[in-house]
Amino acid sequence: MKILTTRMEAHPSDSHTMERYLATDGYVAARTALTSMTPAAVHEEVKASNLRGRGGAGFPCGVKWGFLPPDTRPRYLVVNGDESEPGTFKDRQLLERDPHQLIEGIIIAAYAIDCHRAFIYIRGEYPKPARRVEQALAEAYAAGYLGRDIFGSGFDLELTLHLGAGAYICGEETALLNSLEGKRGEPRIKPPFPAVEGLYGKPTIVNNVETLSNMPWIVTNGGAAYAALGPEGSAGTRLFSLSGHVRKPGNYEIVMGMTFGEFIEQHGGGVREGREVKCFIPGGASAPWFTGDQLDIPITIDDVGKAGSMLGSGAIVVMDETTNVVAAAHSIVSFFAHESCGQCTPCREGTSWLEMVLARILRGEGRAVDLDLLLDVSDNIAPGLGWPPKMTTICPLGPSAVSPVTSILRHFRDEVAAMIPAEVPVA
Amino acid sequence: MAEWSSSSRVDKIIASYPDRKSAVMPLLYLAMAEHGYLPDRAIREVAELVGMTPVQVSAVATFYTMYKREETGRYLLSVCTSISCAVLGAADVLHAVEDATGVPAGETDAERVFSVEHVECIGACGGAPAIQVNYELVEGVGVEKARELVQWLRDGEPQVVNGDEMQALFGGQRSFDWGPAETAGAGGPVPALESLGTVGEAG
Numbered sequence: 105m106k107i108l109t110t111r112m113e114a115h116p117s118d119s120h121t122m123e124r125y126l127a128t129d130g131y132v133a134a135r136t137a138l139t140s141m142t143p144a145a146v147h148e149e150v151k152a153s154n155l156r157g158r159g160g161a162g163f164p165c166g167v168k169w170g171f172l173p174p175d176t177r178p179r180y181l182v183v184n185g186d187e188s189e190p191g192t193f194k195d196r197q198l199l200e201r202d203p204h205q206l207i208e209g210i211i212i213a214a215y216a217i218d219c220h221r222a223f224i225y226i227r228g229e230y231p232k233p234a235r236r237v238e239q240a241l242a243e244a245y246a247a248g249y250l251g252r253d254i255f256g257s258g259f260d261l262e263l264t265l266h267l268g269a270g271a272y273i274c275g276e277e278t279a280l281l282n283s284l285e286g287k288r289g290e291p292r293i294k295p296p297f298p299a300v301e302g303l304y305g306k307p308t309i310v311n312n313v314e315t316l317s318n319m320p321w322i323v324t325n326g327g328a329a330y331a332a333l334g335p336e337g338s339a340g341t342r343l344f345s346l347s348g349h350v351r352k353p354g355n356y357e358i359v360m361g362m363t364f365g366e367f368i369e370q371h372g373g374g375v376r377e378g379r380e381v382k383c384f385i386p387g388g389a390s391a392p393w394f395t396g397d398q399l400d401i402p403i404t405i406d407d408v409g410k411a412g413s414m415l416g417s418g419a420i421v422v423m424d425e426t427t428n429v430v431a432a433a434h435s436i437v438s439f440f441a442h443e444s445c446g447q448c449t450p451c452r453e454g455t456s457w458l459e460m461v462l463a464r465i466l467r468g469e470g471r472a473v474d475l476d477l478l479l480d481v482s483d484n485i486a487p488g489l490g491w492p493p494k495m496t497t498i499c500p501l502g503p504s505a506v507s508p509v510t511s512i513l514r515h516f517r518d519e520v521a522a523m524i525p526a527e528v529p530v531a
Numbered sequence: 532m533a534e535w536s537s538s539s540r541v542d543k544i545i546a547s548y549p550d551r552k553s554a555v556m557p558l559l560y561l562a563m564a565e566h567g568y569l570p571d572r573a574i575r576e577v578a579e580l581v582g583m584t585p586v587q588v589s590a591v592a593t594f595y596t597m598y599k600r601e602e603t604g605r606y607l608l609s610v611c612t613s614i615s616c617a618v619l620g621a622a623d624v625l626h627a628v629e630d631a632t633g634v635p636a637g638e639t640d641a642e643r644v645f646s647v648e649h650v651e652c653i654g655a656c657g658g659a660p661a662i663q664v665n666y667e668l669v670e671g672v673g674v675e676k677a678r679e680l681v682q683w684l685r686d687g688e689p690q691v692v693n694g695d696e697m698q699a700l701f702g703g704q705r706s707f708d709w710g711p712a713e714t715a716g717a718g719g720p721v722p723a724l725e726s727l728g729t730v731g732e733a734g
Contacts, residue, residue, distance in 0.1 A: 267556065
């Protein structure tokens with residue numbers, strides 16, 4: 105069962121064009137919603153679908169829309185296409201291969217929440233996906249599916265493409281809003297949440313690209329049909345990005361519920377050169393790692409949560425037994441140190457310390473105290489080192505940097521310790 | 532007022548936001564396409580257009596890695612070193628690019644042909660290891676192909692770099708099926724986009 109990737113699989117040569125989109129029932133759902141359903145009825149279908157946000161936090165989409173204060177206007181809809189979580193490349197495919205599916209989803213969502221001004225924020229490093237969206241926007245405006253009086257329904261919607269410029273943190277919704285307002289992309293303290301006080305201080309819904317790409321199907325088939333797919337709490341299909349030491353990396357759309365082991369075998373063709381899984385990241389660089397012994401965990405939001413990690417952005421990174429786990433953790437920690445916006449001390453200082461200590465272990469200059477030092481610094485960023493992490497910072501970036509560190513020290517402590525040279529006694 | 536900043540493109544960008552301050556990011560891209568990077572002059576020009584102080588614009592420009600405050604080479608080579616690329620040899624690819632260009636990461640050569648940088652995840656994890664040339668993507672680029680890519684740029688000096696062309700010549704494993712090839716590409720170290728006027732045609 106596939107929803108998001110049906111068109112691009114059936115029509116690889118032109119799935120991104122208006123012509124193909126219309127020939128495959130494109131914009132029928134938006135027309136139906138705008139001309140024969142009330143906004144409240146569309147919202148009800150989305151609530152009934154149990155669709156949870158696909159950006160990382162997994163918050164129920166229909167519930168989020170319900171947080172909008174009833175009487176304040178204007179409202180804004182902002183599409184988060186700032187996909188930057190290491191391991192994640194699914195939104196890139198949706199933007200590049202089926203941009204009209206997203207635009208139709210935006211029209212439906214905007215109608216449901218009574219919003220007439222929407223923005224798509226795409227990361228700056230995605231010029232090709234942005235070009236495809238830009239082209240699709242021009243086609244949609246020319247066809248009258250955007251602009252004034254769409255489908256003769258009286259509903260107006262302006263949709264603007266905005267390009268980021270290289271900052272992971274802008275994937276955090278309040279940082280994204282600051283960026284869109286022309287400020288540095290620094291996260292805001294919540295509450296107030298964007299639904300109450302978002303873009304330009306007005307009620308704003310921020311939804312991920314994949315989340316909104318599901319809207320046409322939900323309107324066409326009904327929320328209940330969507331909710332019926334997959335186990336409870338993980339409704340619908342989901343596009344997972346599989347990378348690392350597998351034979352066939354790629355994006356694979358599945359109904360959730362199969363185990364990680366099955367997914368890696370069936371879709372990824374197993375581990376390269378017949379090797380074993382040493383460890384894997386179940387949900388992007390921010391997620392704590394699982395080991396090769398945990399491949400039987402089912403891919404559902406709740407099962408992964410119970411096992412101490414998260415499905416996050418849907419990025420699965422597989423590492424085989426040749427992997428130097430300290431080097432892998434160092435890569436991820438360096439990422440967070442580089443991307444820390446610098447507002448909060450535990451994150452700004454802590455990520456740099458973690459990076460420095462891991463780097464010296466890698467160089468063979470580690471000290472016996474370093475293992476405890478890594479845990480101590482981590483504890484200062486996310487006290488107690490539990491999951492989900494306790495926050496000392498405005499946003500979850502800092503605590504995310506702790507995930508790879510606690511992962512290697514929990515699962516591979518002996519291996520890390522073995523990289524530290526014996527202390528030479530002072531003569 | 533500089534010529535670029537009085538264009539209809541600028542008016543159109545500003546008009547597409549409820550608040551002109553929101554136009555600071557696309558206008559910084561336009562200014563960079565004009566000047567090749569963001570000298571103080573460009574910061575002042577953008578500040579005037581959006582009604583912010585130069586210091587405020589500078590604070591924005593320095594927050595984002597794609598806004599370059601120093602002159603870059605004609606070809607900006609960005610090597611991804613994040614986790615999926617890292618476990619598939621990104622460090623070796625970066626060394627190969629540094630060696631072939633003679634430019635250490637973070638620097639530009641004296642002739643301003645190449646700038647080299649290591650960057651965080653560019654969303655090409657299924658095609659690791661990956662490189663961008665002026666933000667045009669090439670996936671599945673190992674050490675040897677990375678060297679050949681540098682040599683190709685040096686010898687051919689293409690006016691416009693195009694991801695599909697480079698992928699066909701030097702790429703390997705891709706994250707997913709890219710679909711039909713496109714001829715649009717980047718004429719400089721700025722993302723190639725119609726609304727920014729920075730898109731060029733390869734060939």
